[in-house]
Amino acid sequence: MDAEAAKFIGAGIATLGMAGAALGVSSIFSNFLTGALRNPSAAPSQVGNLIFGFAVTEALGIFSFLVALILLFVA
Amino acid sequence: MAGTDPIHQFVIQDIFPIATIGGDGTPGSGMNIAFTNSALYMVLSVVVITGFLLMATSRRSVIPGRMQLVAEMGYQFIANMLRSSAGTEGMKFFPFVFSLFAFVLMGNMFGMIPYAFTFTSHIIVTFALAMLVISVVFIYGVMRHGLKFFKLFAPAGIPTPILFIVVPIEIVSFLSRPISLSVRLFGNILAGHITLKVFTGFVVTLGAAGFLGWMGAILPLFMAVALTALEFLVAAVQAYVFAVLTSMYLNDAVHPSH
Numbered sequence: 001m002d003a004e005a006a007k008f009i010g011a012g013i014a015t016l017g018m019a020g021a022a023l024g025v026s027s028i029f030s031n032f033l034t035g036a037l038r039n040p041s042a043a044p045s046q047v048g049n050l051i052f053g054f055a056v057t058e059a060l061g062i063f064s065f066l067v068a069l070i071l072l073f074v075a
Numbered sequence: 076m077a078g079t080d081p082i083h084q085f086v087i088q089d090i091f092p093i094a095t096i097g098g099d100g101t102p103g104s105g106m107n108i109a110f111t112n113s114a115l116y117m118v119l120s121v122v123v124i125t126g127f128l129l130m131a132t133s134r135r136s137v138i139p140g141r142m143q144l145v146a147e148m149g150y151q152f153i154a155n156m157l158r159s160s161a162g163t164e165g166m167k168f169f170p171f172v173f174s175l176f177a178f179v180l181m182g183n184m185f186g187m188i189p190y191a192f193t194f195t196s197h198i199i200v201t202f203a204l205a206m207l208v209i210s211v212v213f214i215y216g217v218m219r220h221g222l223k224f225f226k227l228f229a230p231a232g233i234p235t236p237i238l239f240i241v242v243p244i245e246i247v248s249f250l251s252r253p254i255s256l257s258v259r260l261f262g263n264i265l266a267g268h269i270t271l272k273v274f275t276g277f278v279v280t281l282g283a284a285g286f287l288g289w290m291g292a293i294l295p296l297f298m299a300v301a302l303t304a305l306e307f308l309v310a311a312v313q314a315y316v317f318a319v320l321t322s323m324y325l326n327d328a329v330h331p332s333h
Contacts, residue, residue, distance in 0.1 A: 010315060033164070048156065048319075051312055051315065051316070052088075052315075052316055054312075055259070055315075055316035056259075056316070056320075058261070059258070059259035059262070062259065062262035062263050062266055063258060064265050065261060065262065066258065066265075066266075069265070069269070073082060
């Protein structure tokens with residue numbers, strides 16, 4: 001298998017990592033919604049934590065996308 | 076169609092050259108220092124932020140006008156976030172955190188203008204910002220607390236045999252902070268802009284395919300509109316997250332025990 005084909009296959013496999021990131025992000029938002037529907041008055045105070053947790057979790061999905069991009073365009 | 080691939084938007088172009096270090100005079104040798112499009116947008120960001128803040132605080136009335144209200148809201152947003160993350164002693168870093176937040180936010184927002192250049196989409200820029208943050212954390216922590224700063228790596232209440240495993244893990248996790256901080260911002264902005272370019276490329280490709288193509292081109296057009304809205308959100312959220320993480324790392328420097 002030549003290097004070009006291997007790079008494309010590797011880039012495709014690297015995108016599978018986003019499945020974990022999607023599960024993580026949905027877990028954060030679903031837990032927030034569960035808590036917010038039980039205690040609506042406390043919900044606005046936790047929006048900062050929500051956005052922060054979302055961004056940190058999504059970063060890992062972006063890392064896997066980055067590996068795919070590196071395989072396609074850099075290496 | 077040379078300029079329509081999704082990577083071409085990230086190419087750095089010289090606007091006017093400044094100097095060449097080293098080399099032997101032939102073009103392409105030595106280190107070329109020039110005023111690039113990246114530098115232009117960095118200067119524009121600083122000028123816009125400074126100009127806005129100067130104009131907003133020029134009147135300084137007790138009941139704020141619209142612009143002063145926006146500036147005060149921005150100030151309070153970052154000040155509350157820094158105070159809740161790093162405590163009152165961390166507030167001495169407020170100019171640093173506010174400058175970082177405003178610079179990254181303006182950089183991301185300028186990138187949303189068509190044909191503009193997004194300087195945060197280059198890893199070297201975000202890596203420089205992240206290294207700046209970690210250097211400030213490390214140097215301030217060591218200057219302020221001396222060697223007790225390294226108690227950060229040995230959290231309290233751990234039995235000694237496990238300490239041999241935990242300390243290397245904590246050190247690696249500390250060293251990975253600049254990497255994750257820079258790659259998070261870089262990856263989000265890069266991925267968003269590439270995706271946007273790909274979908275708008277679909278619009279162009281479908282639009283060239285006759286009447287049926289025009290009908291089909293509506294779909295990637297809607298997707299591009301939705302993606303642009305998402306990109307605005309991502310630009311703001313990534314700037315906020317950069318500032319929040321900076322505040323948390325500064326909290327580790329100011330109060331170094333877990």
